[in-house]
Amino acid sequence: KNEVEQSPQNLTAQEGEFITINCSYSVGISALHWLQQHPGGGIVSLFMLSSGKKKHGRLIATINIQEKHSSLHITASHPRDSAVYICAVKTQGGSEKLVFGKGMKLTVNP
């Protein structure tokens, strides 16, 4: 079992819908990253969280350290949000190691 699990694995939504992507992890972490990988392949860092909530435009990321769970929300989704969203955790212990989830493929239809 992977240390980082994401759900759902795939999601198709209609433009304008509110979308939630979930990430659960089973190890102690110092930080959690949300990454976006576009169909062209490039990877962009969206958020890095160690507690609470962060917001950037239509994107909101939350983390619950006690429950070992994070969510990425997309409000008023748009076809340009179509991408793979990857959750990654930085494990405790001093090293810079990131452990990645398998990603969630989001398709937003017009």
Place this chain on the structure above:
Amino acid sequence: DTAVSQTPKYLVTQMGNDKSIKCEQNLGHDTMYWYKQDSKKFLKIMFSYNNKELIINETVPNRFSPKSPDKAHLNLHINSLELGDSAVYFCASSLGGRYSPLHFGNGTRLTVT
């Protein structure tokens, strides 16, 4: 201005060859990484360097040798390429420390035939 650039973007080569992928960052970051993304799109750390020193070396075959001539560059050399090496390789950099976001290059798609 490209922040993290890696070359080439595509690399097609035959089994047994030796090849290199170059990575450069102009962000002034101290830490650089190589990640491998397999056919199932799963990303995995391979190496991490901080100020030219190796700090993470995951269970990667020793045919893979990273080289960091200075903190702005981290190149990846692969000897005796095998079919299973086919993947997309991403370079990334960060300031270092647990709260630093990552900046990725655009990836190099390596195909071994």
